[in-house]
Amino acid sequence: MIEILSTGGLTTVQDAGRRGYRRFGVGIGGPLDSLAATIGNLMLGNDPEAAFLEVIIFPLKLRLRQAARIAVTGSDAQVEVDGQRFPPWWSVPVQPGQVVTLRAPANGGVAYVCVSGGIDVPPMLGSRSTDLKAGFGGFHGRTLRKGDVLDVLPGMHAHGSRRFGVLPPCAGLPMPREGDGNASSATIVRVLPAAQWDCFSEAVRNEFLTVTWQITPDSNRIGLRLSGPEIKPVQGMELLSHGIIPGVIQIPPHGQPIVMQCDAQTAGGYPKLATVIAADMWRLAQTPIGGKLRFQCVDMEEALAANRQVRDYVARVQRAMELLY
């Protein structure tokens, strides 16, 4: 069992997501950074469906009441086990009674605490993810609080003493190429044009692709709200409601883009300018509130190639784990 000693406020139980229920209006949920969560589970020899904690606001303090192995991935959160520090993207054994602390990462971003066996909450509609909007799934459909006690499923590798780390994606994956040589601290995120791309003038599209966007504080698991120049279509439009997915960049009437995230509504009606490619969703999740973004337009071939690079990276970690376990 895991006892929550304190949380920064926005820690939930998630798993790979709730798929197949969009046509009932139920979103997929799951982790903002599914790549980090996947690697965390791999580092424990867990099933890919195993549930974990997603930590958006720090610090988080928890106590294990059983022996287990944990892996902390995602941001560069500082991890301590009974005061002893471990680097992020490490897998370490934890003894009963030991306290694990995650402090705020220097560069922001979302962190994942995976535990051998996975968090044991009852699956709802095929998933252990918390749906905060609808208030179900995960741990009683809500964020975790001090005093909550979570069960853990039996893990295959809970007892080994080995400590090891993996190369995080920011080092294991190539950066998107710099288009204009304008090096900045902004996260570069690649997009594919979406249905209303042509409803925006070329000048507006160029502006969208060249300026630096800032992530505003009213961003959440539903959407990242960006601040920058006003982006408006050539003509105002009211679209019929249609399915949307995480990554879709909607342009509401006020002209400030919203990048939909994993708790996005299943349907929307605002113009869709572009979609962040799946391979770069982790880069968004690792850019904090107040952080800067730049968008780079790619074609389908480049987007598929980026997906392949991510799959290859995951496969490399998987092969290394097969040698270890």
Place this chain on the structure above:
Amino acid sequence: MSTAADIAQAAPRLAVSALGTDALLFESLAPLSHEAQERILMVADQASQWRGVEEAVPGMNNLMLIFDSTQVSSAEMQSRVQQAWLSPVHVRRKAREFELPVVYGGERGLDLEHVAAHNGISVADVIELHSSAIYTVYFLGAHPGFAYLGGLDARLHTPRRAQPRLKVPAGSVSIGGAQTLPSGWNLIGHTDRRFFDPASATPALLAPGDIVRFRAVKALP
């Protein structure tokens, strides 16, 4: 009821766009109609069975297909949908009928007077027109169990609110453009029926194709 042959004949054209690498949006270029929506639901049912398809999600006059691009290509998905669109397999869906009791107006129907004023009719007219029509569930979306209904009387059409309401309580009955029910729109009342139960394998009360009537139980000032 139209036959499969009727449906196959008058297929409107489909516009296709990408939503990233693993999803496509197909939009009918003909105006919204019961027939076109029925075709969308048929194609969605069919496409859900295809290899590599994670989910086919009907919308209002459109269909989103989510697939695994490591198993099937976008080009293959496009041609299969286009084919199914021209000759959909007719599944006779058993439309169920629901009568939903509605309390119009009050705290949970703040926009009732706005809808009346916008259309130049009385509040009593709004309630009468809204509760005497027969609606068809076009699709479920946005929020768990939320149904988008077709069949709203043209005298009630009201544009969506410029500033969507932040909190829309479950059971809200609303009007947005020519559509009725979900959030962010003009709230005209509420019903105590529960539309979503995550503990059930079929978590939504309503399904596409179902028939809905509203019964006025009360009008609050």
